Amino acid sequence: KQEVTQIPAALSVPEGENLVLNCSFTDSAIYNLQWFRQDPGKGLTSLLLIQSSQREQTSGRLNASLDKSSGRSTLYIAASQPGDSATYLCAAFQGAQKLVFGQGTRLTINP
Amino acid sequence: DAGVIQSPRHEVTEMGQEVTLRCKPISGHDYLFWYRQTMMRGLELLIYFNNNVPIDDSGMPEDRFSAKMPNASFSTLKIQPSEPRDSAVYFCASRGDNYGYTFGSGTRLTVV
Numbered sequence: 001k002q003e004v005t006q007i008p009a010a011l012s013v014p015e016g017e018n019l020v021l022n023c024s025f026t027d028s029a030i031y032n033l034q035w036f037r038q039d040p041g042k043g044l045t046s047l048l049l050i051q052s053s054q055r056e057q058t059s060g061r062l063n064a065s066l067d068k069s070s071g072r073s074t075l076y077i078a079a080s081q082p083g084d085s086a087t088y089l090c091a092a093f094q095g096a097q098k099l100v101f102g103q104g105t106r107l108t109i110n111p
Numbered sequence: 112d113a114g115v116i117q118s119p120r121h122e123v124t125e126m127g128q129e130v131t132l133r134c135k136p137i138s139g140h141d142y143l144f145w146y147r148q149t150m151m152r153g154l155e156l157l158i159y160f161n162n163n164v165p166i167d168d169s170g171m172p173e174d175r176f177s178a179k180m181p182n183a184s185f186s187t188l189k190i191q192p193s194e195p196r197d198s199a200v201y202f203c204a205s206r207g208d209n210y211g212y213t214f215g216s217g218t219r220l221t222v223v
Contacts, residue, residue: 032210043202044214051210089154091212097142098167099204099212101154 002027002094006102014110015082021075021105023090028068031093035064035075038087038104047075047088080109115215117203123221129191132218134203135184140213142206145178145188148217149199160186193222 003026013019025033032051036044048057048064050073056065063076073092077084087106091099116135124130136143144159158168163180171178175194180186190197198221204214 034211036214041219043216044204046211046213049209049211091154093210096210097159097161097206098156099144100156103153 002030002092002098002100004090004092004100004102006088006090006105008105009103010106010108012108012110013080015080017080018076018078019080019107021077021088021090021107023073023075023092023102025071025073025092025100027092027094028071030066030068031096033064033066033073033093034091034099035062035073036089036091038089040087044089077107082109082111085109115203115205115213117201117215117218119218120216121219121221123223124193126194126222127192128222129189130193130197130220130222132188132201132203132220134186134188134215136186136203136205137207137213138184140205140207141183143180143186144204144206144212145186146202146204146214147199148202154202157188190220193220195222198222 005024034049035047050057050066061078066073087104089104090102094100118133145157148154157170158178160180178188200217200219202217204212
């Protein structure tokens with residue numbers, strides 16, 4: 001059974017810093033991995049999807065990597081802005097269909 | 112593309128009442144998922160459908176919960192009778208060929 005862990009649970013950094021959010025999963029036979037953003041009281045917004053054959057994906061200031069052998073994924077945010085403040089959720093596929101979520105990292109960017 | 116549409120956005124009901132949550136997936140997506148989010152347990156998969164057929168309902172907590180997908184553009188999640196511990200945010204998501212999930216805005220359910 002796939003289990004996903006995100007560390008840290010919360011992170012607060014000053015504006016402009018580059019930062020890394022960590023995600024680990026137990027089943028290395030992972031299909032795909034997806035990163036989401038959730039603003040308070042809102043739904044989930046997909047940020048990046050890394051398919052099993054890929055090692056990383058980039059979108060603007062975001063870069064996500066996937067290392068199946070070590071059971072880890074990282075989300076790198078460059079030049080952080082206050083608008084990046086949100087909860088970031090990592091989700092690994094269990095089999096081809098089911099997404100298993102971590103508990104999230106609550107990120108605060110201080111102006 | 113209007114995305115995944117859920118209704119209602121908020122629902123407050125009394126214990127023992129029947130609650131029905133609704134979802135319209137993205138056109139062309141052949142997978143539909145129902146998730147529940149609570150502070151204690153995070154996001155949990157309840158059930159998912161493929162081409163309108165329920166594939167895995169192992170996450171449905173009790174017989175009080177049921178889900179249907181009568182056609183490709185509509186699904187419901189019903190709780191009968193509702194209990195205070197059912198209070199949560201319920202999300203619907205659909206998935207297309209690129210394997211990425213798209214989530215709806217959720218229904219915040221409060222059972223008093």
